[in-house]
Amino acid sequence: MIERRSLLEWRPENLAAHLGKLGEPPYRARQVFDWALMRGATRFADMTDLPRSLRDTLAKELVIRCATEIRRSEAPDGTLKLLLAWRDGATTESVMIPAEGNRRRRTVCLSTQVGCDVGCRFCASGIGGSLRNLSVGEILEQAVTIDSVLAGRGERLTHVVFMGMGEPLANYRATVEAVRRINAPWSLGIAQRRITVSTVGLPRQIIRLADEGLQITLALSLHAARESLRRDLIPWATHAPLAELLAACRFYLEKTGREVTLEYCLLAGVNDRQEDVQELAHIARHIRAHVNLMMYNPVDSLPFKRPSRGGAIAFLAALRERGINAHLRESRGLEAAAACGQLRRSHVGRSRMRDDSTT
Ligand code: SF4
Incomplete structure (x- = not known):
């Protein structure tokens, strides 16, 4: 079976060009991105202002989210950590940190690689090195997923830090493009001054x-x-x-x-x-x-x-x-295993134990 392509790897202009071949007007692309990025839709079937035939066609060709949530942990201070598994089975962490004293500030810490080659001696993510870079869609999807969780609570994402697993500048092109997309008005629209890249x-x-x-x-x-x-x-x-x-x-x-x-x-x-x-x-x-x-x-x-x-x-x-x-x-979030890479490490450790027990 051919794997469906990921919508989030595209910009609206890419989708508009594709829809043009299907005889659809360009504004449909903006509608789709609005549903997927701002309204948290995870299925084309939910995009009710699109013709049914178009929803069916898109669902056959594209997938909106690629990751599966493997684990979620939340600390009493509100820090929320998600362990996501990608289509190749690789896992990464994304963390949402609410700011103390600022009731509306919500920051997501994004990963840019699976594992990390930098090897900081004090970090769990560096153990085992880097397996691969995350794509721009995978980086964006982390922010969109956290934003959707927040939206369900009447909150929205306000700040982004590229400070999770991996060295962002070692995955330069995907990182810079993810910054531009997170900032774009058709996407999450988060101001550049609220985005930090850590290296x-x-x-x-x-x-x-x-x-x-x-x-x-x-x-x-x-x-x-x-x-x-x-x-x-x-x-x-x-x-x-x-x-x-x-x-x-x-x-x-x-x-x-x-x-x-x-x-x-x-x-x-x-x-x-x-x-x-x-x-x-x-x-x-x-x-x-x-x-x-x-x-x-x-x-x-x-x-x-x-x-x-x-x-x-x-x-x-x-x-x-x-x-x-x-x-x-x-x-923040000691209880949510907020130190970089710990949730993934505990998951990988458990998977290994399971694998070991079956050999
Ligand atoms: S993820 Fe960050 S802290 Fe951990 S090894 Fe890489 S650069 Fe160092």
Whole structure:
């Protein structure tokens, strides 16, 4: 049987061209996308303002959503995590994080790859490396799925971060096209300033991104301000010396006028000492970046520990004393296994146990 194509891999103009061959007017394409993206339709049969014959034809050729929801977990603070299985059986995670104190802000954290080659020592997603890139439709579908869940509760998605499984800039074309589609008025219409792309640092791709004419935020996952420690924590960093990376960030700031964010995950006894504050402040000042501190979410089988809250607040205060614009991001959804890759890892672990028991 021929596999039906995925609607979300297309833009309305692609669908309009296809519908033209069927003798349908171009505006039908906008109707279909409106149903699929804004009204949460998962079946062409539900698109009641389309002729029945067209609905039947589309249903034979196309599929609206490709993923199957394998698991859903929700923390008491409202953080919602979905484990999605794609048509080839690959699984990825998408997380919705409600902001504290802002009752309407709803952020989705999207994955861009199945697994990740960056190999951060403290991350569950990096274990096992990267299996494949996600397509633009698969990235968009994560946002649409989360938005539909929210719509069922009378809420909508307001912010998007490309900070889930995978290195977004290693899947450059799909990531940039997904940004454009999430922003498009015919799609979710989320403002570019509410979209953040997070990278561990590929200098050439950062420069390319600066030239895309987008107004998104670039977040650099720094995690260590000293070259040797960074290479220990992020094996991939050997390909991108800090000096080169910081020059690319500086270029991004100058070209787009958008300040870069430095993401810094505090690991107890590893990167949260006084000398780390000094080095981090030096870098932040050099590229005029602000700093987002996070407290590590422990992962079973990895040796890293979460710092005490008091220690994290002292680190934050020491940065601010040095004139750095810094925040401590509240760790959300520990109960939903919100640390990157944990839900998938527990699912893969269980599947393996099942497989092992059958051999
Ligand atoms: S933290 Fe991000 S970049 Fe690092 S291994 Fe995990 S998914 Fe990859």
